[in-house]
Amino acid sequence: MNIATNPMPGKKANKLSATRIAGKLVNDYWEMVWRAKEEGKLICWYEGSAINPFLEAADICWVHGEAYSAMLAARHQEVKAQQVAEERGYMRELCSYARTHLGCAVSNQRLRGDDTGAVPDDDDLTWKLPAPDMIISAYAYCSTGQQWDEMTSRVFGKKVPIFNVSLPWIWGSKPDAGYLKGQEWEETSDYVTRQLNDMVKFIEEQTGKPYPWDRLYEMMADIKRASELRLEAMELCTAQPAPASFFDWVVSIAPINNLPVAGVKNYFETVLDEVKARVAAGEGCVPDEKYRLFFDGIMNWNKVGWLANKFANYDAAVIAGRYTHMAFWQEPGLINPNDPVRGMAQNYLICPNNHASPILIKLIMDLCRKFEVDGMVIHASRTCRAFTNPQFMIAETAQRELGIPSSMFEGDVTDESFYKDEVLNSRVEAMLEAIESRRMSVVA
Amino acid sequence: MDRSDIIARFAEVAQDPLAYAAAWKARTGKQVIGSFPMNFPGELAHAADTLPMILQESDEAITVGHGVLFPFYCGYTRSMVDQAASGKFDVLDAIMFGDHCVQLLGAADAIRMKLTDTRVIFFQLISSMCDPWTQGRSEESFGKLRDELEDFIGAKVSDAALHASIRLFNKNRALIRKLYEMRKAGTAAIRAVEMQHVVKSSMIMDKAEHTDLLQELVASYTDAPAADRNVRLHLSGHFCQAPKPELLNMIESCGVTVVGDDLYHGFRYISTDVPETGDPVAGLARWYMDRNTGVPCPTRVQNNVDWEAYLLDAMREEKADGMIVLMAKFCEPHMYYYPEVKEAFEGAGVPHLLIETEHEGMAMEGLKTRVETFVEIVKRREAA
Numbered sequence: 001m002n003i004a005t006n007p008m009p010g011k012k013a014n015k016l017s018a019t020r021i022a023g024k025l026v027n028d029y030w031e032m033v034w035r036a037k038e039e040g041k042l043i044c045w046y047e048g049s050a051i052n053p054f055l056e057a058a059d060i061c062w063v064h065g066e067a068y069s070a071m072l073a074a075r076h077q078e079v080k081a082q083q084v085a086e087e088r089g090y091m092r093e094l095c096s097y098a099r100t101h102l103g104c105a106v107s108n109q110r111l112r113g114d115d116t117g118a119v120p121d122d123d124d125l126t127w128k129l130p131a132p133d134m135i136i137s138a139y140a141y142c143s144t145g146q147q148w149d150e151m152t153s154r155v156f157g158k159k160v161p162i163f164n165v166s167l168p169w170i171w172g173s174k175p176d177a178g179y180l181k182g183q184e185w186e187e188t189s190d191y192v193t194r195q196l197n198d199m200v201k202f203i204e205e206q207t208g209k210p211y212p213w214d215r216l217y218e219m220m221a222d223i224k225r226a227s228e229l230r231l232e233a234m235e236l237c238t239a240q241p242a243p244a245s246f247f248d249w250v251v252s253i254a255p256i257n258n259l260p261v262a263g264v265k266n267y268f269e270t271v272l273d274e275v276k277a278r279v280a281a282g283e284g285c286v287p288d289e290k291y292r293l294f295f296d297g298i299m300n301w302n303k304v305g306w307l308a309n310k311f312a313n314y315d316a317a318v319i320a321g322r323y324t325h326m327a328f329w330q331e332p333g334l335i336n337p338n339d340p341v342r343g344m345a346q347n348y349l350i351c352p353n354n355h356a357s358p359i360l361i362k363l364i365m366d367l368c369r370k371f372e373v374d375g376m377v378i379h380a381s382r383t384c385r386a387f388t389n390p391q392f393m394i395a396e397t398a399q400r401e402l403g404i405p406s407s408m409f410e411g412d413v414t415d416e417s418f419y420k421d422e423v424l425n426s427r428v429e430a431m432l433e434a435i436e437s438r439r440m441s442v443v444a
Numbered sequence: 445m446d447r448s449d450i451i452a453r454f455a456e457v458a459q460d461p462l463a464y465a466a467a468w469k470a471r472t473g474k475q476v477i478g479s480f481p482m483n484f485p486g487e488l489a490h491a492a493d494t495l496p497m498i499l500q501e502s503d504e505a506i507t508v509g510h511g512v513l514f515p516f517y518c519g520y521t522r523s524m525v526d527q528a529a530s531g532k533f534d535v536l537d538a539i540m541f542g543d544h545c546v547q548l549l550g551a552a553d554a555i556r557m558k559l560t561d562t563r564v565i566f567f568q569l570i571s572s573m574c575d576p577w578t579q580g581r582s583e584e585s586f587g588k589l590r591d592e593l594e595d596f597i598g599a600k601v602s603d604a605a606l607h608a609s610i611r612l613f614n615k616n617r618a619l620i621r622k623l624y625e626m627r628k629a630g631t632a633a634i635r636a637v638e639m640q641h642v643v644k645s646s647m648i649m650d651k652a653e654h655t656d657l658l659q660e661l662v663a664s665y666t667d668a669p670a671a672d673r674n675v676r677l678h679l680s681g682h683f684c685q686a687p688k689p690e691l692l693n694m695i696e697s698c699g700v701t702v703v704g705d706d707l708y709h710g711f712r713y714i715s716t717d718v719p720e721t722g723d724p725v726a727g728l729a730r731w732y733m734d735r736n737t738g739v740p741c742p743t744r745v746q747n748n749v750d751w752e753a754y755l756l757d758a759m760r761e762e763k764a765d766g767m768i769v770l771m772a773k774f775c776e777p778h779m780y781y782y783p784e785v786k787e788a789f790e791g792a793g794v795p796h797l798l799i800e801t802e803h804e805g806m807a808m809e810g811l812k813t814r815v816e817t818f819v820e821i822v823k824r825r826e827a828a
Contacts, residue, residue, distance in 0.1 A: 089783030093516065093774055137572075143546045143743070146571060147780045150745035154784055158747055164572035166581070169549060171566040173556075195577075357553045382516055385776075389550030392512055393557055 011287045013308035018270045019251040029259050036061035037130045045132040048139030049348040050257050057215040058203050064258040069100035073301035073414035081126040096383045096415035098148040104129045105155045134206050138165035140351040142386035163202040165195045170355045192345035219261040221337035227329040229268035233275040241284025242317045243275045246295045247308035249324035256328045286312040294368050295321035297379030298387045300411040319371045326352040353386045361397050374435045376406040382418040407431035447664040450657050454645035461500050461648040466535045480541035481684040485728045491609040492593045492601045498647035501685035512554045518774040519803025520685040521551040528555040542569040565592045573736050573746035582729035606724040612651050617714040619658040633669035636692040636702040644709050674701040675822050678764040683708045687770050698815045704762035706739050715739045742781035752788035766795040766822040773802045
């Protein structure tokens with residue numbers, strides 16, 4: 001047992017109470033997924049980009065692979081799926097999101113698809129994920145996404161129809177290149193838009209019905225508004241003390257990314273109200289904010305609460321992050337609810353890794369300046385190379401341009417065995433000391 | 445030159461590709477373009493009157509590269525950034541790449557940041573191979589690469605020049621395929637490491653120079669070797685980087701004759717020709733797609749093509765008794781696909797052995813024991 005699962009003594013994070021609503025929404029959503037077959041719904045598996053509104057509008061039950069793996073990890077029920085995957089030959093260095101999800105697929109096929117007569121345990125979430133009727137692959141930047149979907153299709157004997165949307169990386173080498181601009185951006189946006197329109201035809205083939213565009217328009221109007229509310233609440237965290245933390249925004253990923261659209265706007269209205277109230281009252285996300293930090297890297301889903309409390313105990317408010325602040329319908333201004341497909345394509349193209357380093361690092365530095373951070377904590381997620389690719393360059397640039405120190409620790413998205421608590425402790429403590437001594441030298 | 449001299453020359457180039465490039469550049473005064481594997485159309489850069497060379501993993505230990513990429517990346521990508529950060533790529537005038545692998549993207553991004561005076565050109569190839577738009581999108585990507593090349597050299601690349609390069613590259617590939625046929629038929633005793641020298645040097649050398657030597661080499665195999673009683677094996681896997689020569693030698697020292705492979709530094713590289721007529725860019729796109737149906741690659745996705753079925757077929761044709769899978773540590777595409785291969789081989793009752801390779805070197809004695817045991821298993825199955 002990893003010692004980092006024991007209750008942590010000391011100060012606790014002052015989590016947004018609204019995030020408890022997110023927990024309920026998440027639970028309701030998965031209950032809906034587990035009932036979907038009985039209710040006669042078609043089921044689509046997908047990873048990466050938030051294509052769920054396209055599916056929800058067509059009354060297809062959508063299952064996001066990373067979300068399922070993250071949910072298992074958050075509930076500490078991921079190990080069995082990972083063991084099943086390993087038994088089939090998937091190695092430990094593979095993306096643990098994929099490995100966990102493929103373990104569920106293998107388990108599903110063994111217990112449901114092979115007619116072996118085995119009796120599954122209803123509490124075992126590994127097998128409980130309903131098998132797909134279709135797979136749509138639309139993954140920005142990381143090559144692993146497309147391969148994961150392909151292998152999923154093969155686990156199901158290639159009997160499930162699969163549709164691939166290719167999302168090119170924005171390399172940004174031309175003189176006119178930049179964030180959301182330039183010829184490459186426009187051409188790439190057009191290319192993905194064409195594929196999404198073909199994806200809708202694929203959906204029509206699966207449902208046998210004309211695509212209900214009006215429903216999509218309504219949903220995208222709600223998502224646009226929810227995104228605006230979320231960004232407004234994030235913006236208020238420039239206040240000192242910061243009213244909400246990176247970890248609150250992590251908990252709020254599911255609502256914006258993959259939960260049923262109907263509850264999302266209300267959720268972020270509640271979040272915004274609470275953040276405003278905290279700013280007015282001078283209430284922070286940690287009891288005593290002494291340090292303000294940026295979090296680079298994907299989340300360690302087994303450790304959300306653990307890390308939130310750990311940083312609170314260091315009097316460190318982790319305010320913003322690449323994962324939370326540069327993704328998930330991040331550019332609502334691009335979405336025209338009456339003609340949303342191109343804006344959706346563009347939002348898929350700005351996943352936090354899909355711009356090459358010159359653009360990506362500038363965006364990160366801008367966030368660090370905006371939130372006036374003192375340092376950067378970098379999660380080197382062992383099996384998520386999409387996030388770790390630019391991290392040395394990010395750390396170097398933060399030191400060079402902003403004069404702020406970084407602290408790296410190794411962990412993983414859903415494989416707890418890669419997380420080393422003592423390494424994190426000693427490195428974060430060293431960074432906080434460096435921040436402290438810098439402050440003292442400024443005073444002197 | 446006699447056979448051993450030709451192979452020695454190929455080995456010399458394969459062992460120090462950047463030294464060959466520097467000498468070629470000094471001799472010709474022309475530009476050198478490095479590319480990442482595995483689907484760069486060298487024909488285009490050749491037609492632009494430059495030397496295209498596929499950048500190779502170095503044997504040297506990673507040093508400064510540790511400050512650029514984490515140790516949990518494949519040896520190829522770590523070696524690339526290490527060579528870039530330590531000034532080894534100064535001989536290159538440009539670097540080009542188009543393959544979509546997350547680790548390669550990370551390496552290319554870092555190299556661009558490190559080599560600020562070197563032009564790094566990216567043309568993303570679609571990796572989903574059986575979509576209605578795959579051919580068209582591939583044409584667009586190769587067309588963009590042509591535009592970038594023309595901009596880089598400051599001149600047009602004519603269709604005639606491109607067709608000439610395609611013919612030369614096809615000839616080179618055909619000659620190497622001839623060596624494969626001769627090895628399979630038992631009319632030429634070509635060791636695995638020698639075949640690697642032949643293919644790897646083809647990725648580096650001036651294609652005309654290489655082709656001239658190849659013709660001599662093919663013609664030199666007039667003496668059919670004596671039949672041996674070795675176990676016949678197929679080598680599979682190892683994509684971007686070449687397996688270390690000492691590993692290949694160790695395998696063959698265990699009573700093994702390698703009769704076929706689908707290594708990138710092997711048959712995968714030379715498996716497919718480019719159409720010699722018609723629009724040359726469309727021809728390159730056709731080549732890109734045909735390669736994956738010819739020798740399926742786990743770095744691409746193609747639902748109607750099965751790598752494991754290809755391997756079993758190839759082994760039947762080669763009369764191979766078993767297969768050794770060489771997997772470069774941290775190679776994600778290979779890790780994804782391996783369970784499909786494993787299940788298919790177990791289902792077909794064909795023995796295979798998985799060896800995970802590392803950049804930093806391997807405990808060869810321990811590996812040798814595993815290979816020897818595998819060879820014994822294969823022999824017993826044959827005898828049963």
